[in-house]
Amino acid sequence: MEFNSLALDLDEIESKYPENPLDFFRNKKLCLFKACLEKYFPGVRWGIHDLLEELNLDISVCENQSCCSGTFFQRNLITRAQFAAINERNLSELNQQADVVLFSCNGCYNSLLRGRDFLKNPDVKRKTQEILSRLKAKSSGKNYPGKYEILDNPKLKLVHDLDLLYLIRNDVLNTLKFDLKKLKVAVHYGCHYLNLSRDKKTADAYLRDKTKLDELVLLFGGKPVEYQEKEACCGWGASQIVIHPKEALKITYNKLKSAENVDADFMLMPCPTCLYTLSKPEYREKINKYYKEKLDIPTIHINELIAILRGCEEERCITLRRKTPRLDEIYSIITQD
Amino acid sequence: MVDDIESDDNWNDDFLAELIADVEENRNIIECISCGKCVGECPASKISNFNIRKIIQKILRGDKSVLKEDDIWYCFLCEKCKRVCPREGINIPLLIINLRNESFKKGYGPRYNDLTKYVEMAERFLTSGVVVEEQLGNKLPQEMIDELNEICNFARIKYVFKASKTNKNKRKKRK
Numbered sequence: 001m002e003f004n005s006l007a008l009d010l011d012e013i014e015s016k017y018p019e020n021p022l023d024f025f026r027n028k029k030l031c032l033f034k035a036c037l038e039k040y041f042p043g044v045r046w047g048i049h050d051l052l053e054e055l056n057l058d059i060s061v062c063e064n065q066s067c068c069s070g071t072f073f074q075r076n077l078i079t080r081a082q083f084a085a086i087n088e089r090n091l092s093e094l095n096q097q098a099d100v101v102l103f104s105c106n107g108c109y110n111s112l113l114r115g116r117d118f119l120k121n122p123d124v125k126r127k128t129q130e131i132l133s134r135l136k137a138k139s140s141g142k143n144y145p146g147k148y149e150i151l152d153n154p155k156l157k158l159v160h161d162l163d164l165l166y167l168i169r170n171d172v173l174n175t176l177k178f179d180l181k182k183l184k185v186a187v188h189y190g191c192h193y194l195n196l197s198r199d200k201k202t203a204d205a206y207l208r209d210k211t212k213l214d215e216l217v218l219l220f221g222g223k224p225v226e227y228q229e230k231e232a233c234c235g236w237g238a239s240q241i242v243i244h245p246k247e248a249l250k251i252t253y254n255k256l257k258s259a260e261n262v263d264a265d266f267m268l269m270p271c272p273t274c275l276y277t278l279s280k281p282e283y284r285e286k287i288n289k290y291y292k293e294k295l296d297i298p299t300i301h302i303n304e305l306i307a308i309l310r311g312c313e314e315e316r317c318i319t320l321r322r323k324t325p326r327l328d329e330i331y332s333i334i335t336q337d
Numbered sequence: 338m339v340d341d342i343e344s345d346d347n348w349n350d351d352f353l354a355e356l357i358a359d360v361e362e363n364r365n366i367i368e369c370i371s372c373g374k375c376v377g378e379c380p381a382s383k384i385s386n387f388n389i390r391k392i393i394q395k396i397l398r399g400d401k402s403v404l405k406e407d408d409i410w411y412c413f414l415c416e417k418c419k420r421v422c423p424r425e426g427i428n429i430p431l432l433i434i435n436l437r438n439e440s441f442k443k444g445y446g447p448r449y450n451d452l453t454k455y456v457e458m459a460e461r462f463l464t465s466g467v468v469v470e471e472q473l474g475n476k477l478p479q480e481m482i483d484e485l486n487e488i489c490n491f492a493r494i495k496y497v498f499k500a501s502k503t504n505k506n507k508r509k510k511r512k
Binding site: 037039040071073076077121131135141192194196237238240243247248251 | 361380381383384385410411412413414415416417419420434437438441446447452454455458459462466467468469470477478480481483484485487488489492493494497
């Protein structure tokens with residue numbers, strides 16, 4: 001296994017801070033990576049932001065960060081070197097202001113590690129530096145040393161929100177006002193969390209079943225349920241849902257149906273792209289049209305759930321998501337005294 | 338007697354050599370044992386004719402028909418195949434991206450105008466640095482949007498963006 005040194009070493013934190021891993025993050029600057037699809041689900045951002053603020057951590061966003069551009073790379077609209085250059089530009093800006101960057105989106109997290117992995121290829125690295133040097137020559141904005149260089153040894157570390165939440169789960173639990181009232185939860189990890197090798201040190205860590213989201217559900221007083229399509233894709237499939245909608249929606253349908261078959265009360269996931277796919281009313285309507293079945297299982301991102309459980313105002317947790325089926329029901333059940 | 342069976346004489350490694358020249362990691366597909374685990378776990382194989390085992394076999398035979406066929410455009414890039422593959426180092430998602438590049442180069446890929454959603458996303462990325470209309474928070478400073486444009490020089494994303502502008506102009510003229 002080739003561990004990407006940009007990934008936060010969770011095992012090391014657990015061994016160095018066995019009493020309370022949260023201590024590692026004290027006096028560190030944390031930055032939330034802005035995932036594009038958070039626009040539709042602001043609670044994904046506020047959920048983690050408000051929690052970390054309550055835990056007295058130093059939290060910010062980086063205004064100079066662009067989209068991770070993974071979607072363009074995956075659709076062959078930019079080369080590996082261009083993708084890596086966009087990535088290095090973002091990493092340089094983030095490295096200026098943060099020690100640890102947090103990701104609410106599987107895709108963004110994978111992209112930033114992947115862009116860095118591409119630099120292991122000498123040809124891609126040379127081309128990437130050529131692009132960055134061209135930027136330097138044309139630079140017109142604020143500059144700082146090393147801005148247009150490939151970072152040799154960045155202090156910056158990257159971590160997925162789910163991994164962080166799990167690491168500091170006991171502190172998270174202490175902030176909660178409500179519990180999950182034994183609701184049945186169908187957990188969905190998402191492909192780029194389940195199948196990611198870049199942040200794993202051992203083959204075992206890469207291959208074994210992932211359980212962190214299930215464990216959090218249990219800890220928060222819910223019941224994680226097993227369902228046939230648990231490890232299946234949400235249907236987004238690197239924009240397959242846009243390009244081959246009818247076919248890709250079959251995957252979405254199978255997933256939702258499989259969760260409904262075991263009477264799950266809602267689906268929980270750690271990625272706004274999966275959330276978008278599994279909850280978009282237009283997709284649900286198309287599923288109804290193509291497969292003659294109305295599926296109304298609610299869908300929630302782990303950050304939104306934390307916000308609900310912490311007793312955040314409804315508007316801040318799940319605003320703009322009024323059309324998501326039966327979400328208000330779940331909100332009412334959890335927040336009833 | 339079967340007449341149309343492929344003889345060894347038709348096999349060559351030119352195609353594989355081309356793919357390796359572009360992405361060294363593609364060399365590892367020689368290690369494929371055709372076990373089919375990747376196909377069994379593949380979401381694209383459930384909804385289309387996408388079959389990575391067959392695609393690898395064709396590449397190893399030097400058969401470039403995979404570039405013309407629609408199949409490679411159904412891959413979900415979910416990386417499940419990489420995780421379930423019993424061999425080490427076979428990176429199918431990267432191979433697929435590589436094949437799509439070759440397909441584009443030969444003019445077989447989807448036409449830019451067919452990528453409507455991508456036209457919109459490309460436009461937003463090159464004018465604001467994001468792919469969804471507006472983010473929570475401030476817009477990227479202009480000099481940084483210029484940097485993104487500079488990085489993307491000569492990339493397909495620029496042609497997609499240009500196609501969107503041409504389409505808009507055509508629509509205006511029609512009005």
